[in-house]
Amino acid sequence: MQADMADIVGIQGLLGSGSIWYNILGIIVYAVIVMVLLSVFGYTFGWIERKIIARAQYRHGPTYVGKYGFLQNMADLIKLLSKREIRLAQGDNFMVRISVPLMLSLSVFILLLLPFSQSLQATNLGLGLLLVFVTIAFFPMFVFLTGFSTGNKFGDISAQRSVLMLLSYELPMIIVIVTIALATGSYNIQGIVAAQANRWFALVMPLGFIVMFVAMLAEFERPPFDLREADSELIAGWLTDISAPYYALVLFLDYTRMFLGSMIISLLFLGGWLGPSFLPGIAWMLIKATLVALFVIVIRATMFRMRIDRVLHLGWLVLIPLSLINLLITYIVLLWIL
Amino acid sequence: MKIDREQLTSQVDRMKKNGYDYLVKITAVDYSDHVEAIYMLRNLDAGKDESLEVELKNDDLWVPSVMRSYRGADWYERELSEMFGIEIRGRTAERLLLEKWDGANPPLRKDFVWGVQYKAKEE
Amino acid sequence: MAITRINIGPVHPSTHGVLRLVVDLDGDMIERVETHIGFLHRGVEKLVETRMYMQSPAYMEKLDYVAPLSYDEAYVAVVEKALGIEVKERAQYARVILLELQRIASHLLWLGTMCNDLGQMFTVFMWSFKDRDMVLKLLEEASGNRMFYVNVRLGGLQRELPPDFEAQTLEVMDYMEKRTAEYERYIERNPVFMERMKGVGVLSSKDAKDLGVTGPVLRASGVEYDVRKNNPYYVYENxxxxxxxxxxxxxxxxxxxxxxxxxxxxxxxxxxxxxxxASGDMAGMPIRLRSPEPVNKVSKLSRELPRGECLMYMVADPQKPYRLSIRSPSFINLAALSHIAKGQRLADLFAILGSLDLVMGCVDR
Structure with a gap:
């Protein structure tokens, strides 16, 4: 099942193997490609979200700037970037300033670990999947850091909620990953996708798929789990005291994280780039990610926000048992039936 | 029904026992020569309303609190004391209900004339 | 446990205006809520004393900007009572129709803001806003204004209802009936909504009476009192x-x-x-400088507004009210907040606040 290392082009493959300078150039070129993909998809998801939610509410959404308002987000971005930065009297300004850009760099880092197709990946690590999820677990920590260092009580409550949610959602997620690794025999993402050649894992382990999807929603602050920036309760939670340029980054980060989440879901459960051969693998990958993101957006348009105690209840008493059952079923099927 | 200030609490208690368990409103009217505090009570089951009117002299403005009988009297009493300058005895109001204002006289009294600029009270 | 004290408002997304709450939190549980009001205090009760009788309805409408017509009507009705003016029968029906339309509009807006307070992304809010707009259009047909109508006159209405008003209204009512069923279907099948609404913010009937809450809040606690039923006015009896x-x-x-x-x-x-x-007149007296002499010195009258019972207590003078005291429903419902919210979770505070249906203009007067 192990993906053949020789097939993977990666950084070397872009420019052909050669001296170290070629490698460094390859890294830079690939990082630029990833950054562009992330920006384009993050931006487009932002536009799609505004449009879809507007249609769900009898509105039109942005219409004036650009065709169908496509450039509205760009205009908003420019407006936010041109605003002045507020220095907090009681907060730790340094922490606030570094943590948001760090979160953005984390998402780029994760994207470098994810393959877009069989040949397009920065580096194919044997424990790639583990590293991805270890990195994802840093997001709530940075939310905590930002919320705590703004010195605002709303940020404070938001930071506490962030840690509580981290505790309740990491565990089921890790259990599902273990199950996947059990089924494929590796933590290598290439290998995991290759193992889905016959049938997707979403069909093999539907329970695991549901658990992972819910946990991802919670992890990336999508409704109904947007308790950290619950606007009707905590104003904006950890973002209450963030000044405009950083807020623009956070908005962008929201959409890039949505892209990341849908990428991970489609890689692990929807067969990644596998699909009929009339389209290249990367196209299938992006189509699947977009469909997952659309579903996430529709959830945002319809759901009410959950309460923190119910979220913990769901995490500990529903998702963890479900993921364990999923593990058990997979193990039994692997051991005795296959 | 006109009653004396001294009988107010006992009368309210008695009426509450007789089924008037709902306080509609406490308000007051400044008749220049005296101030009248009005307690409107209601018997919800029978659908009957009853008003208790307490006449207060201008230089002796206080009423006993009816908070003991109706918890809903809290805000009405505070409003009364802020708007009419009627002292409510037998309870503590930890702070002003409506926000602080810088005028000198209670605004709903007749010696407060609409449109006149009042000097801020000295702190 | 250490107590966290947080300040909410006066500018906050879900305080429905300018309301300030100081909340003491023990973990996620609310220990104490201190309510600060008065940011929107305009001294209407005093202002009315300086104006002629029929100059004031416009001020009354600004008290409750979500259901302006209801306040307008309550004020004109108490003036009618003081001046001893009878309302024509056809006008009574027309007033009841307009008041009920206003109630629908107000409740629809409440539904939207309630869902917003529960963290909905404005979806139900926009739906109900659209439906409310249809009702507002009807009221505009009847009065000429979209928000503030001021079309209640002594003894009747400002003018006859337009000829096709009945057909239009009935059409909208058919639509509204379908939509209400749709809201129920959508909202009550949502597990998160039910989880956050059921068993949260309980106010027992004993406490409800004791605290003097009114309107839907009182009736939801099992106390059956509705002015339209227990003390009917106009044609509600029929x-x-x-x-x-x-x-x-x-x-x-x-x-x-x-x-x-x-x-x-x-x-x-x-x-x-x-x-x-079918026949008859509904036009009231046009606004004149001089109004008739009052026949009742003190008049008192209750009306069931969308938010609860409004009691108008008026001491009449010739041409002007000597004193007008307004018992506003939001005021007393808000007073009950600190009692209801005690021991609930922080997120539920906003659900409770939303469910009380407050309008700060009505609270502060």
């Missing part, structure tokens, strides 16, 4: 009005009471159109 109440007194009961009231209002409007005398 219409087969049935009071809506619930037992439990939680957020969900308050939601149910309001949804059922929308349905009841739709039914009432239909019935009122059926019973309205």
């Amino acid at each position: 219409l087969h009005f049935s009071m809506k109440s619930q037992e439990k007194g939680d957020n969900f009961s308050r939601y149910r009471v309001r949804i059922m009231e929308i349905k009841e209002s739709i039914r009432l409007i239909r019935e009122a159109f059926g019973r309205m005398p």
Whole structure:
């Protein structure tokens, strides 16, 4: 099942193997490609979200700037970037300033670990999947850091909620990953996708798929789990005291994280780039990610926000048992039936 | 029904026992020569309303609190004391209900004339 | 446990205006809520004393900007009582129809903001806003204004209802009936909504009486008192009005009471159109500088507004009110907040606040 290392082009493959300078150039070129993909998809998801939610509410959404308002987000971005930065009297300004850009760099880092197709990946690590999820677990920590260092009580409550949610959602997620690794025999993402050649894992382990999807929603602050920036309760939670340029980054980060989440879901459960051969693998990958993101957006348009105690209840008493059952079923099927 | 200030609490208690368990409103009217505090009570089951009117002299403005009988009297009493300058005895109001204002006289009294600029009270 | 004290408002997304709350939190639990009001205090009670009788309805409408017509009507009605003016029968029906339309509009707006407070992304809010707009259009047809109508005159209305008003209204009512069922289907099947509404913010019937809450909040706690039923005015006696109440007194009961009231209002409007005398006059007295001499020195009158019972207490002088005291429903419902919210979670505070249906203009006067 192990993906053949020789097939993977990666950084070397872009420019052909050669001296170290070629490698460094390859890294830079690939990082630029990833950054562009992330920006384009993050931006487009932002536009799609505004449009879809507007249609769900009898509105039109942005219409004036650009065709169908496509450039509205760009205009908003420019407006936010041109605003002045507020220095907090009681907060730790340094922490606030570094943590948001760090979160953005984390998402780029994760994207470098994810393959877009069989040949397009920065580096194919044997424990790639583990590293991805270890990195994802840093997001709530940075939310905590930002919320705590703004010195605002709303940020404070938001930071506490962030840690509580981290505790309740990491565990089921890790259990599902273990199950996947059990089924494929590796933590290598290439290998995991290759193992889905016959049938997707979403069909093999539907329970695991549901658990992972819910946990991802919670992890990336999508409704109904947007308790950290619950606007009707905590104003904006950890973002209450963030000044405009950083807020623009956070908005962008929201959409890039949505892209990341849908990428991970489609890689692990929807067969990644596998699909009929009339389209290249990367196209299938992006189509699947977009469909997952659309579903996430529709959830945002319809759901009410959950309460923190119910979220913990769901995490500990529903998702963890479900993921364990999923593990058990997979193990039994692997051991005795296959 | 006109009653004396001294009988107010006992009368309210008695009426509450007789089924008037709902306080509609406490308000007051400044008749220049005296101030009248009005307690409107209601018997919800029978659908009957009853008003208790307490006449207060201008230089002796206080009423006993009816908070003991109706918890809903809290805000009405505070409003009364802020708007009419009627002292409510037998309870503590930890702070002003409506926000602080810088005028000198209670605004709903007749010696407060609409449109006149009042000097801020000295702190 | 250490107590965290947080300040909410006066500018906050879900305080429905300028309300300030100081909340003491023990972990996620609310220990104490301190309510600060008065940011919107305009001294209307004093202002009215300086104006002629029919100059004031416009001020009354600004008290409750979500259901302006109801306040307008309550004020004109107390003036009518003081001046001893009878309302023409046809005008009574027309007033009932307009008041019920206003109730539907107000409850629809409440539904939207309630869902927003529960963290919905404005979806239900926009839906109900669209539907409310249809009702507002009807009221505009009848009065000429979209928000502030000022079309209640002594003894009647400003003018006759437009000729096709009945057909238009009935059409909108049919639509509204379908939509209400749709809201119920959408909202009550949502597990998160039910989880956050059921059993949250319970107000027992004993406490409800003791705290003096009113309107849907009182009826949701199982106390059956509706001015339209217990102390009927106009033609509510003739219409087969049935009071809506619930037992439990939680957020969900308050939601149910309001949804059922929308349905009841739709039914009432239909019935009122059926019973309205075809001929007759509904125009009231035009606004003149001099109004008739008052016949009652002190007049008192209750009206069931969308938010609860409004009691107008007026001491009359010739031409001007000597004193007008308004018992506003939001004021006393807000006073109960600190009692209801005690021991609840922080997130539920906003659900409770939403379920009380407050308008800060009405609280502060």
